[in-house]
Amino acid sequence: MGVLTVTEEFTSTIPASRLFKALILDADNLIPKIAPQAVKSVQIIEGNGGPGSIKQMNFAEGSHFKFVKHRIDKLDEPSMTYAYTLIEGDALMDKLESISYEIKLEASPEGGCNGKNTSTYHTKPGVEIKEEEVKAGKQAAAGIFKAVEAYLLANPDSYV
Incomplete structure (x- = not known):
């Protein structure tokens, strides 16, 4: 098994606590609402939404992928840190x-x-991931991030 790690840094004009609440804590509700062309729904299939929980994200019709499942590894609101692992779904591309x-x-x-x-x-084992494949996933994630950021800018009283 090979391992490739990519780190990106970013900035936003949105205060950290507001962005964390919208992008992490309420993402299951907010993202399907503001980006229905990308995400159809998100549901908890196991657990209470905290570390160890399993969630399934269902993508919208016409998407390259149908769904992914991820496990929440860490959710630390005071330090505004969130970690999760994609464990199943067609986005893993075999x-x-x-x-x-x-x-x-x-x-x-x-x-x-x-x-x-x-x-x-x-x-x-025996698989090498291409930079284009990583970039495609990053672009999709960046699109969701920008949609959340735009929503927060347009709705200054949300997630305060």
Whole structure:
């Protein structure tokens, strides 16, 4: 099994606590509402929504993928850190055992936030992941992030 780790840093004008509430804590409700063309629904299939829980994300009609299941590994609201692992679904493309993600948000002096997203791809034996495949997933995630950010900018009283 091979391992590829990619770390990205980003900034937002949205305060860290607001972004964490929308992007992490209420994502199951918010994302299907603001990006129905991408995500049809998200449901907890096992657990209470905290660490160890399993969630299934169902993608919208016309998507390249039908669903993914992920396990919540860490949910630390005070430190605004969230980690989860994709464990099943067609987004793993029969090439990956899993993909682990860790997202950390911190308040910035300007009032917005700085974030860091680390993705670790665990490939199946003998499989090499291509940079284009990683980029495609990152672009989809960036689109969801931008949709949440736009929603928060347009709705300043949400998630305060």
